[in-house]
Amino acid sequence: MFWKRMFGDKSAPPKEQAEQPKESKESGFFKRLMGGLEKTKKQLVSKVEQITTGRKIDEALFEELEEVLIEADCGVTTAMYLVDQLRERAKEEGIVEAEQLRELLMEEMVALLEENAAPLRTPGEKPYVIMVVGVNGAGKTTTIAKLAYRFKQEGAKVLLAAGDTFRAGAIEQLGVWANRLGVELIAHQEGSDPAAVAFDAINAAKARGSDVLIIDTAGRLQTKVNLMSELAKVHRVVHRELGRDLDEVLLVVDATTGQNALSQGKIFSEAVPLTGIALTKLDGTAKGGIVLALANELKLAVKLVGVGEHYEDLQDFHARTFVRALFGEEEN
Ligand SMILES: Nc1nc2c(ncn2[C@@H]2O[C@H](COP(=O)(O)OP(=O)(O)OP(=O)(O)O)[C@@H](O)[C@H]2O)c(=O)[nH]1
Ligand SMILES: [Mg+2]
Secondary structure (H helix, E strand, C coil): CHHHHHHCCCCCCCHHHHCCCHHHHHHHHHHHHHHHCHHHHHHCHHHHHHHHCCCECCHHHHHHHHHHHHHCCCCHHHHHHHHHHHHHHHHHCCCCEHHHHHHHHHHHHHHHHHHCCCCCCCCCCCCEEEEEECCCCCCHHHHHHHHHHHHHHCCCCEEEECCCCCCCCHHHHHHHHHHHHCCEEECCCCCCCHHHHHHHHHHHHHHHCCCEEEECCCCCCCCCHHHHHHHHHHHHHHHHHHCCCCCEEEEEEEHHHCCHHHHHHHHHHHHCCCCEEEEECHHHCCCCCHHHHHHHHHCCCEEEEECCCCCCCEEECCHHHHHHHHCCCCCC
């Protein structure tokens, strides 16, 4: 596993986890992903099927396809790109039946996503530090809990930093997760300086020999300049105390927000050096096409996807698995 590769299997995962047969767990993951993508599937794949059934390829068809992709929030640029690819390949490969475009569309989606994909960085030095940023309510704190759960299962010693000192109840929320998951927490008073929390957290992680430190931050609209510079300051302090780059600076994006996600990606990456995206709430949206827009237009790797509120509902993003799940095809 990710963690053991780096630091060795020094503490065995809890029994109940170890006893789960691996195979059923993995196909369970796939089913959950598929279930989570149900709405996007209806919006996108079912419509692609409708317009391509029993039809010959013509220009009107390509235009309809483009519209379907835009409605599923792939974004105009990306929808046009994908349809252009299809047009070209249909011509090159002499395809006339519209139904054959489905397979090509899947291939093109996978290619686009793979080009910009990357897994979570492999741990180098201890502590492995993840800073989590994003707009209000995107799912940052929940994603942190899910990550903490995962690292703990892998035998890592996890420390969380309650860097959202702004929203009432935010510190308690992370505290409840820390308790439930049995991981440590660094927290100050509500209203205190988030950079000071981060400072303490880094030094506590070093002193306590934590394997992983995950830093929560307050939700902020990307348009609020002062809040964005506060975020840059928190990052600067962490970077300085750590004496190297953070392992991950993850932008958490709510998949239901649609095209605004592109503006979030652009502006947050001007404030802090984003290393990837965690896309949440894919289970509640018909607009999962945003994954394609983010990869294509921002060149930011979607690394994780959230498909539910439970702490197990976080998955590594795999382009091929994602597209297969979207099209409702079990992997072989
Ligand atoms: N369905 C679903 N809900 C999610 C997912 N991720 C988070 N949520 C829910 O989204 C809501 C907001 O989640 P939080 O983790 O508190 O979001 P946040 O970004 O920390 O919010 P602020 O700290 O207020 O900015 C909660 O009700 C979560 O349960 C997901 O993948 N699927
Ligand atoms: Mg939060």
